[in-house]
Amino acid sequence: MFFVVVILGLPVYSLLWWLWAHLALRRVGVGKAWRRALAAFVLAQVGVYGLLIASRFGALGDGVPLFLIASSYLWHLIALPVGLVLAILASVVALAAWVVRRANHGKKHATSLAASTSKAATGGGRVDGADGRAHDAAHAGATRGAFVSAASEEGARRDESHGLSRRGALVALAAGLPPAISIVSTGVAMAQVRNFRVRELDVPVPGMARSLDGVTIAHVSDIHAGRFTSGAVLKRISDATSALRADLVLVTGDIIDHSLDDLPAALECLRAMDSRAGVFLCEGNHDLFQGAQAFEDRVKAAGLPLLLDESAVVRVRGESIRLLGLRWATQVRSRRFVMNQDLPFAREPDAFSILLAHHPHAFDAAAKGGVGLTLAGHTHGGQLMLSERVGAGPMLYKYWSGLYMRPEASLVVSNGVGNWFPLRTFAPAEILKLTLRAV
Numbered sequence: 041m042f043f044v045v046v047i048l049g050l051p052v053y054s055l056l057w058w059l060w061a062h063l064a065l066r067r068v069g070v071g072k073a074w075r076r077a078l079a080a081f082v083l084a085q086v087g088v089y090g091l092l093i094a095s096r097f098g099a100l101g102d103g104v105p106l107f108l109i110a111s112s113y114l115w116h117l118i119a120l121p122v123g124l125v126l127a128i129l130a131s132v133v134a135l136a137a138w139v140v141r142r143a144n145h146g147k148k149h150a151t152s153l154a155a156s157t158s159k160a161a162t163g164g165g166r167v168d169g170a171d172g173r174a175h176d177a178a179h180a181g182a183t184r185g186a187f188v189s190a191a192s193e194e195g196a197r198r199d200e201s202h203g204l205s206r207r208g209a210l211v212a213l214a215a216g217l218p219p220a221i222s223i224v225s226t227g228v229a230m231a232q233v234r235n236f237r238v239r240e241l242d243v244p245v246p247g248m249a250r251s252l253d254g255v256t257i258a259h260v261s262d263i264h265a266g267r268f269t270s271g272a273v274l275k276r277i278s279d280a281t282s283a284l285r286a287d288l289v290l291v292t293g294d295i296i297d298h299s300l301d302d303l304p305a306a307l308e309c310l311r312a313m314d315s316r317a318g319v320f321l322c323e324g325n326h327d328l329f330q331g332a333q334a335f336e337d338r339v340k341a342a343g344l345p346l347l348l349d350e351s352a353v354v355r356v357r358g359e360s361i362r363l364l365g366l367r368w369a370t371q372v373r374s375r376r377f378v379m380n381q382d383l384p385f386a387r388e389p390d391a392f393s394i395l396l397a398h399h400p401h402a403f404d405a406a407a408k409g410g411v412g413l414t415l416a417g418h419t420h421g422g423q424l425m426l427s428e429r430v431g432a433g434p435m436l437y438k439y440w441s442g443l444y445m446r447p448e449a450s451l452v453v454s455n456g457v458g459n460w461f462p463l464r465t466f467a468p469a470e471i472l473k474l475t476l477r478a479v
Contacts, residue, residue, distance in 0.1 A: 061078060061215035070215075096298070111226040118222070122221060226462075230462075239471070244450060245413050245450050245479065248412055253477055257290055257415075259292070260281055260289060261418075263309065264295075266298055266299060273458075275312075278309045285316075287317050288315055290363070290394070291310065293321070295321065298460075300330045317356050325398065353391075362393040364385050368398060392412055397415070399416060400418065403451040406451075423461060423467055424465050454470060455467050456470070
């Protein structure tokens with residue numbers, strides 16, 4: 041229900057923000073051309089959003105250009121929240137300015153009333169002779185005072201006009217910055233969304249046999265075959281993985297983004313990956329959006345070893361390696377097995393084991409359970425990071441990117457090679473080549 045409310049609410053938030061921006065810009069005198077441009081931008085975003093929802097539920101074909109899809113994602117999930125915050129701040133500032141103006145107006149009115157009352161109290165009819173001349177001089181002085189007062193009021197009006205222009209600049213910033221963020225971030229996203237790196241890591245593995253020192257693993261995660269990862273990109277992923285000539289290819293879930301219609305292309309990508317001992321995978325949350333049973337049956341029917349709370353033993357360099365794979369449902373219940381240090385596998389302390397877990401929080405239980413190495417994804421390296429160590433990753437996850445070690449075990453979390461969201465900052469898409477080191 042919450043998901044439905046969010047989906048339906050986003051275009052409503054867009055229109056409410058536009059209404060605020062339109063009225064605020066008109067109030068401070070911004071021209072019609074700019075207001076119309078803003079209206080066209082917001083209506084275009086709402087229209088593209090409607091097309092995306094319709095295509096997702098099968099009402100329309102998925103023919104929306106990629107840059108428009110990226111723009112809609114970035115508007116509704118980044119720029120619009122920024123716009124709502126700025127609208128609130130601008131409204132608070134405007135309210136505070138109004139309160140200050142009303143208070144100053146009240147003080148001026150009270151001062152003027154007091155001056156009038158004092159003059160009436162001193163009174164004065166016509167004065168002759170020397171006293172009259174003194175009265176005339178005083179009257180002239182009062183007149184000059186009136187001119188000074190008028191000049192001061194004119195200056196105050198100029199100051200108030202200057203204040204209005206400052207408020208106008210604030211409103212223009214609040215209304216103009218969110219579309220600017222959307223446009224600029226869309227340009228950045230389109231330059232990076234189909235690119236990925238190959239990162240090589242030496243991974244110390246406590247307790248691993250010396251005979252396995254130097255074993256290589258191509259760790260592939262979060263392909264997200266779909267809107268942002270398709271066609272030639274999938275072929276580049278399989279070619280880059282095969283070029284590593286790894287002993288094992290291990291895939292830690294989210295091979296599709298959403299639709300089972302994209303599963304054949306994802307399976308073709310996986311089958312094209314070459315390794316000496318085979319390709320093995322576990323499932324991720326995105327894989328199951330259109331039905332866990334349908335996804336699992338189709339992957340197994342394609343002949344790919346999908347490990348669902350199951351294990352498989354492979355021979356690498358004459359040694360046995362036990363591969364373990366977690367179901368996503370087991371990982372959703374991870375609070376139970378992390379707290380109880382309980383994994384759904386029989387413990388074999390004499391076997392070297394590698395756990396494939398889409399979510400990296402399985403590492404705590406794996407380490408306690410005698411699993412020497414855990415591979416995971418899911419986090420996308422934090423996706424939107426302010427630096428390699430600061431941002432969404434450490435805010436949301438205990439483990440979010442790269443190598444983590446304990447005295448008894450190691451964890452590697454991949455940033456993922458594909459995208460469900462078009463923009464990354466300081467969390468580049470990647471395929472990992474891992475070289476295991478016995479310690």
